[in-house]
Amino acid sequence: MEKERKIKVLIAKPGLDGHDRGAKVLSFGLRDQGMEVIYTGRRQSAEQIVNSALQEDVDVVGLSILSGAHLTFFPKVVNLLRENDAGDMLVIGGGIIPDEHIPILKEKGVTEIFGPGTLIKDIGDFIRKNVRKIA
Amino acid sequence: MDNKDKLSEIKEKRKEWEEKVLMPSAKRFGIEKSPTEFYTPLDIADFDFERDVGFPGQYPFTPSAYPISLVPRIEKGAKPGGLKRAGTYSGYGTPEDTRDYYKQMAKIMYTGGPNLALDLPTQCGYDSDNETVEGEVGKVGVAIDTLRDFEVIYEAFTGEQDLDRIATNITISAAANILVAMYIALAEKRGINMAKLRCTPQNDILKEFVSRGTYIFPPRPSMRMFRDSVVFFTENLPGVNITSIGGYHIREGGATREQELAFSMAIGIAYLQEGVNAGVDIDAFAPKFTFNGFGGSMQLFKEVAFQRAARRMWAKILKERFGAKKQDSMRIRCPLSAHIGCSSTTKQRALNNLSRSVVGAIAGVLSGGSPMAFPPYDEPLGLGWSLEARQLAEDATRIVMYETGMCDVIDPLAGSYYVESLTNEIEDAAWKGLEKIEGIGGAVTAIENGYMQRECARSAAERQARIERREELIVGVNCFTEEYELDVTTSKIIEHPYSEEKRYDAEKKQKANLAEVKRTRNNREVTRLLKELESAAKKEDENLMPLFINLAREYATLQEQCDVLRGVFGEWQLDTFV
Numbered sequence A: 001m002e003k004e005r006k007i008k009v010l011i012a013k014p015g016l017d018g019h020d021r022g023a024k025v026l027s028f029g030l031r032d033q034g035m036e037v038i039y040t041g042r043r044q045s046a047e048q049i050v051n052s053a054l055q056e057d058v059d060v061v062g063l064s065i066l067s068g069a070h071l072t073f074f075p076k077v078v079n080l081l082r083e084n085d086a087g088d089m090l091v092i093g094g095g096i097i098p099d100e101h102i103p104i105l106k107e108k109g110v111t112e113i114f115g116p117g118t119l120i121k122d123i124g125d126f127i128r129k130n131v132r133k134i135a
Numbered sequence B: 001m002d003n004k005d006k007l008s009e010i011k012e013k014r015k016e017w018e019e020k021v022l023m024p025s026a027k028r029f030g031i032e033k034s035p036t037e038f039y040t041p042l043d044i045a046d047f048d049f050e051r052d053v054g055f056p057g058q059y060p061f062t063p064s065a066y067p068i069s070l071v072p073r074i075e076k077g078a079k080p081g082g083l084k085r086a087g088t089y090s091g092y093g094t095p096e097d098t099r100d101y102y103k104q105m106a107k108i109m110y111t112g113g114p115n116l117a118l119d120l121p122t123q124c125g126y127d128s129d130n131e132t133v134e135g136e137v138g139k140v141g142v143a144i145d146t147l148r149d150f151e152v153i154y155e156a157f158t159g160e161q162d163l164d165r166i167a168t169n170i171t172i173s174a175a176a177n178i179l180v181a182m183y184i185a186l187a188e189k190r191g192i193n194m195a196k197l198r199c200t201p202q203n204d205i206l207k208e209f210v211s212r213g214t215y216i217f218p219p220r221p222s223m224r225m226f227r228d229s230v231v232f233f234t235e236n237l238p239g240v241n242i243t244s245i246g247g248y249h250i251r252e253g254g255a256t257r258e259q260e261l262a263f264s265m266a267i268g269i270a271y272l273q274e275g276v277n278a279g280v281d282i283d284a285f286a287p288k289f290t291f292n293g294f295g296g297s298m299q300l301f302k303e304v305a306f307q308r309a310a311r312r313m314w315a316k317i318l319k320e321r322f323g324a325k326k327q328d329s330m331r332i333r334c335p336l337s338a339h340i341g342c343s344s345t346t347k348q349r350a351l352n353n354l355s356r357s358v359v360g361a362i363a364g365v366l367s368g369g370s371p372m373a374f375p376p377y378d379e380p381l382g383l384g385w386s387l388e389a390r391q392l393a394e395d396a397t398r399i400v401m402y403e404t405g406m407c408d409v410i411d412p413l414a415g416s417y418y419v420e421s422l423t424n425e426i427e428d429a430a431w432k433g434l435e436k437i438e439g440i441g442g443a444v445t446a447i448e449n450g451y452m453q454r455e456c457a458r459s460a461a462e463r464q465a466r467i468e469r470r471e472e473l474i475v476g477v478n479c480f481t482e483e484y485e486l487d488v489t490t491s492k493i494i495e496h497p498y499s500e501e502k503r504y505d506a507e508k509k510q511k512a513n514l515a516e517v518k519r520t521r522n523n524r525e526v527t528r529l530l531k532e533l534e535s536a537a538k539k540e541d542e543n544l545m546p547l548f549i550n551l552a553r554e555y556a557t558l559q560e561q562c563d564v565l566r567g568v569f570g571e572w573q574l575d576t577f578v
Helices: A021-032 A046-056 A070-083 A099-107 A120-130 B003-029 B049-053 B095-107 B147-156 B176-189 B205-210 B219-236 B247-252 B257-277 B282-288 B300-321 B352-366 B387-403 B417-440 B443-448 B451-468 B500-520 B523-538 B545-553 B558-569
Strands: A008-012 A036-039 A060-065 A090-095 A112-114 B167-170 B198-201 B243-246 B289-293
Touching (some): A021 A060, A021 A090, A021 A120, A021 B451, A070 A090, A099 A112, A112 A120, A120 B451, B095 B500, B167 B176, B176 B198, B176 B545, B198 B243, B205 B247, B205 B443, B205 B451, B243 B247, B243 B257, B247 B289, B257 B443, B282 B289, B300 B352, B352 B387, B417 B443, B417 B451, B523 B545, B545 B558
Parallel strands (some): A008 A036, A090 A112, B167 B198
């Protein structure tokens, strides 16, 4: 019997922001929940992130920014994915995102924003519920 | 009865107490083991006051770095008030925005020099007109491209507040020397000799690789830049501190208390060694090392013990390893004592962070420093603290300072069986961690091969797992979160000192500012000096500081200089380590 494919997640740090604790902790945590996680490291451009996502054919792209550049980077990644026929990848974000920016980001195609204090268990549940159907 | 007999008597009595009092009580509660501990002289059996504690402001500095606690006294008839000096970490948008912010703050009693927060392109050595940094200009701090930008910011600091009368902090590590050179060039234009400048650049590059992340060059050439700081600053800038070492960032990045202490001491040793290798006398430059802070947590007694252990450990390193003679060389100079650490704050029911920060302020006093209710409660809510949050934090600090009487005694927990034993425990663990790093080859190697980075990530993941299992409780986050709890907020009626609009317009404006500089400067001279920088950078022994000053005078940009160095030194890219 063919084994079910693991959910594949790319955790990425767009831009120059160096706060990578959340990204790393999430990488460990989702891995513990049985997902396959690739962490890009810091200082990734939107193009680099999308390239990695396409190359690895991931199901989820998780973006982490604590520097205030989310309004630029998050929509840029979503748009580039769509341009590359990967609009079905689930894009989620986290970091220091002011509440008033959350609806803006959701409207631009980021499915959910997870702020400080979120339990990884809840992020995992959200991914399992919302990820594209795996063939 | 001598001490030994006394101890064995206590040992016997403790055993008796456990059997006859403690266990029956536990049994009544239906538990096997008591959840609470009790410490006795047995836990510090070989305690020696002079060796382990000593007097405040004197080796081994366990009680405090200074003989007197620095609580500002309020004289009769004086009207103290206002928020802190401009020295709160601040700055945003264009240099004009930051200048105007400081002018506005001066009206509400902010005095003294600025503690400049720089945007990420500046910290990472990119100019505002670089396409790859779009969206980041002026975000987490002010954008600096050339000397022109310093000229604009410091329009807010003239006369009584001129450069020879204020102290500036510049929070930058990778390109610290280039920014200090701009500061020197600015002073020169105002007719102020660099020997009169007071300034602290962060200049703590090694921790950037472990956490925080604003590195540019690989660790080894970065250390060569650090050597340049030690040599040039010691010779020419008596009022400029060489570095402001941050264990804080390492803890916030995920390290445990013990890892933080081991790593930051290893990093400090690497910096000291650079100076020694360059032939500078340890007592000539070690007093110009500062620490911007160690990490914190909600665990009050452990943080108190941590601060005591850190002071004692650094003092021993300086005295025993580096042969320092001056007390000033052995003292940790650090504005922040024990506190809760920003990562202890929660976005959930954020006003609770005020209560948390008070615990930190109390820990600060008990740890032999001055109290600071840090950070303001809105730390996890966005970029930049609101004035309400700063007022509340300031008042919380004042309440601890002036209403509690806690500041009347330095290190009131000295001699406590528990705290002395904890202090020993933390210091011992840190020495073991330090030995391990030295076994690897020292801090630089332990960063190049990712050891410190991996350790931090692992500890952060372990802590998160404990939070998820509810072994560690955080009110409003993983417990007490039922729907009948109220989400108490403050009303934001006072305007934030940073204009959101300006922050988002900054990129466009700063690009125009930079274009104007590039149009009007002597480009031929800039090109010539950049070539000079390149050949100097290739010679390991050359000190690049004089060249940075020449380049600053000619309005060479930060990135132009960093690009030349990138070409010679390379760039650091190994970063994942998970």
